[in-house]
Amino acid sequence: MALRRKLKAQVLCAFLNFALSPGSEPHNRLAAHLPKEDEHEMEFDTATSVSQSPVKHPLPELEIYCYLLVLIYLIDQKKYSEAKACSSASVARLKNLNRRTVDVLASRLYFYYSLSYELTGDLAEIRGNLLALHRIATLRHDELGQETLLNLLLRNYLHYNLYDQAEKLRSKAPRFEAHSNQQFCRYLFYLGKIRTIQLEYTDAKESLLQAARKAPVAALGFRVQCNKWAIIVRLLLGEIPERTVFMQKGMENALRPYFELTNAVRIGDLELFKSVAEKFSTTFSSDRTHNLIVRLRHNVIRTGLRNISISYSRISLADVAKKLRLDTANPVADAESIVAKAIRDGAIDATIDHANGWMVSKETGDIYSTNEPQIAFNSRIAFCLNMHNDAVRALRFPPNSHKEKESAEKRRERQQQEQELAKHIAEEDDDEF
Amino acid sequence: MDPKLAEVSQLFERFKAACAREDVDTCCNVLSKLKVLLTGFSSLPPLFEDTPNAIHELTLARDIYEHAVLLSVKIGDQDAFERDFFQLKPYYTDASSRLPPSSQEYMILGLNLLRLLVQNRIAEFHTELELLSSTALENPCIKHAVELEQSFMEGAYNRVLSAKQTVPCKTYDYFMDLLAKTVRDEIAGCSEKAYGYLSVSDARQMLLFSSDNELLQYIKEEQPEWEIKTGQVIFQKAKESASCKEIPSLQLINQTLSYARELERIV
Numbered sequence: 001m002a003l004r005r006k007l008k009a010q011v012l013c014a015f016l017n018f019a020l021s022p023g024s025e026p027h028n029r030l031a032a033h034l035p036k037e038d039e040h041e042m043e044f045d046t047a048t049s050v051s052q053s054p055v056k057h058p059l060p061e062l063e064i065y066c067y068l069l070v071l072i073y074l075i076d077q078k079k080y081s082e083a084k085a086c087s088s089a090s091v092a093r094l095k096n097l098n099r100r101t102v103d104v105l106a107s108r109l110y111f112y113y114s115l116s117y118e119l120t121g122d123l124a125e126i127r128g129n130l131l132a133l134h135r136i137a138t139l140r141h142d143e144l145g146q147e148t149l150l151n152l153l154l155r156n157y158l159h160y161n162l163y164d165q166a167e168k169l170r171s172k173a174p175r176f177e178a179h180s181n182q183q184f185c186r187y188l189f190y191l192g193k194i195r196t197i198q199l200e201y202t203d204a205k206e207s208l209l210q211a212a213r214k215a216p217v218a219a220l221g222f223r224v225q226c227n228k229w230a231i232i233v234r235l236l237l238g239e240i241p242e243r244t245v246f247m248q249k250g251m252e253n254a255l256r257p258y259f260e261l262t263n264a265v266r267i268g269d270l271e272l273f274k275s276v277a278e279k280f281s282t283t284f285s286s287d288r289t290h291n292l293i294v295r296l297r298h299n300v301i302r303t304g305l306r307n308i309s310i311s312y313s314r315i316s317l318a319d320v321a322k323k324l325r326l327d328t329a330n331p332v333a334d335a336e337s338i339v340a341k342a343i344r345d346g347a348i349d350a351t352i353d354h355a356n357g358w359m360v361s362k363e364t365g366d367i368y369s370t371n372e373p374q375i376a377f378n379s380r381i382a383f384c385l386n387m388h389n390d391a392v393r394a395l396r397f398p399p400n401s402h403k404e405k406e407s408a409e410k411r412r413e414r415q416q417q418e419q420e421l422a423k424h425i426a427e428e429d430d431d432e433f
Numbered sequence: 434m435d436p437k438l439a440e441v442s443q444l445f446e447r448f449k450a451a452c453a454r455e456d457v458d459t460c461c462n463v464l465s466k467l468k469v470l471l472t473g474f475s476s477l478p479p480l481f482e483d484t485p486n487a488i489h490e491l492t493l494a495r496d497i498y499e500h501a502v503l504l505s506v507k508i509g510d511q512d513a514f515e516r517d518f519f520q521l522k523p524y525y526t527d528a529s530s531r532l533p534p535s536s537q538e539y540m541i542l543g544l545n546l547l548r549l550l551v552q553n554r555i556a557e558f559h560t561e562l563e564l565l566s567s568t569a570l571e572n573p574c575i576k577h578a579v580e581l582e583q584s585f586m587e588g589a590y591n592r593v594l595s596a597k598q599t600v601p602c603k604t605y606d607y608f609m610d611l612l613a614k615t616v617r618d619e620i621a622g623c624s625e626k627a628y629g630y631l632s633v634s635d636a637r638q639m640l641l642f643s644s645d646n647e648l649l650q651y652i653k654e655e656q657p658e659w660e661i662k663t664g665q666v667i668f669q670k671a672k673e674s675a676s677c678k679e680i681p682s683l684q685l686i687n688q689t690l691s692y693a694r695e696l697e698r699i700v
Contacts, residue, residue: 198559199555199556295586297587298583298586329592329595333591337588340628341587341588354628381692
């Protein structure tokens, strides 16, 4: 990052002149992207370097590195259309190179390629290219490239909300151990998003929380996004995230709308929920979480019902409708069906008396007389014991730490002794003959 | 005009006439012939070549597929609906920039959402919903389907059934009938758990039967556990209260042994 700040036009020109022989094709192409104010300086350099070295054969890695530097410079200067052109040229060049040593640089280049197109809003154009590059990377066993390109493709599909296609790609692409922590975090985040939309909330929660944990501390924006989605998934699962989640350093402002949303869900108040959703609707639409928030309505009603069922032993359905603030045409009948469904799903423990029109909550029996505590304890004990076993297995002792290191003299002494012993044995053999 | 294009247009006119006459067999035959002819055009997906007649061909193909979808609803064939809808989708998504918008687009999208709901494919329902723009979500056909899904999830089944009266177009009726049947099964399931008993007239009303006989037949076929006594439907047989529970000894023994084993391992 420190290098990135120092990237200025003159520095780049000087480096290009040093690395690539001026007048060569790559040099011309790259230099064309840099601003022309330093023309006289460039000419000066050209004159000197031409006199110095006849012909330089630059390593392909050096060339790709130059491409990368110019690309970063252009993006930092916000010259996105030029960055697009430069990145397309670099990708075309990369398709011809088949060297493993270029892989790491190549993956960075793919990333900036996709970034430059995204910043100009043309992501759909490069989808075909990215797919072809992914095929090539798989054929060449370029694992880092495969990882990067898979993430870029997923990002491409998710940008246009094409969750179906993203899932198809992800399930069919070859999987292997992650090489780069950052790419793995990104992959987990995209996976979490896809799972959320497909209503598989438990898997989604796991992926999103793992992504938020593994992400480097400096990646604040990424962690904020992960946390936003993780909060919504937890609300959809029916659990309320703790307050400390919202109070993490640097994320308080961004997570404020979600904090108020959690509050509304926790209280179980439909009116409050609706007002919060409307108040922050722009934030939610820009985060693309709007559809998920709509799904939360069901959870709000459930929580409200649960509160009512715990607090009242018997309550008329009309009062239930009023407390839940159901604003529909026929609230009592609605309330009755909603309560019936909640009972069937096991959310509340009650019965309905249709003739009198009220709901009777069942007494929660003494839970300690059942097997429940034993089962809960057992799962916790098993978890702790598993963790202990895993920790023991993961203990690694540094190799040879219990042997003291031989110093050079001791080694010489030992070798001398061994030689004498060998001579001695040889003499003994001779004696025997 | 291109002779192929002219032939397809003529055949399409015959198809529309057959549909208006409600002549299902002719419709199906003509439709198969049309589909074979459409493969001759290279401007259609998946090739999307830019021929001079491209716009005309694309519009014609889109109309043909829309009519195919509506025909499949009329004959009640859900698989055909799914096939034709998948063929129609690229016209709405990829070719939408080149063609003028179709008047029936939202209705067909709404029909598809309804079909996914009836088949209980909620994950795909939501995936499709993500693809819709915010203007699409304002359209009454689509809004109807979305609100239906919400009521279904919340459990307000009476709202689902009353929505049957407020369908935006007649073609929705087929799916609404299927939905009514699903809803009835759901209501039966919920009532079983929620009510101890219900009078026969109340049960009839809730399950939307028009006469007591239908109700009795339904109970005999679908719900053999329900008993009918003195004009009331009893849902749950009287359970013995506070049955003395056996201690699950085998499970406890297994657990304790595993604790002992693990503890021994700790050095």
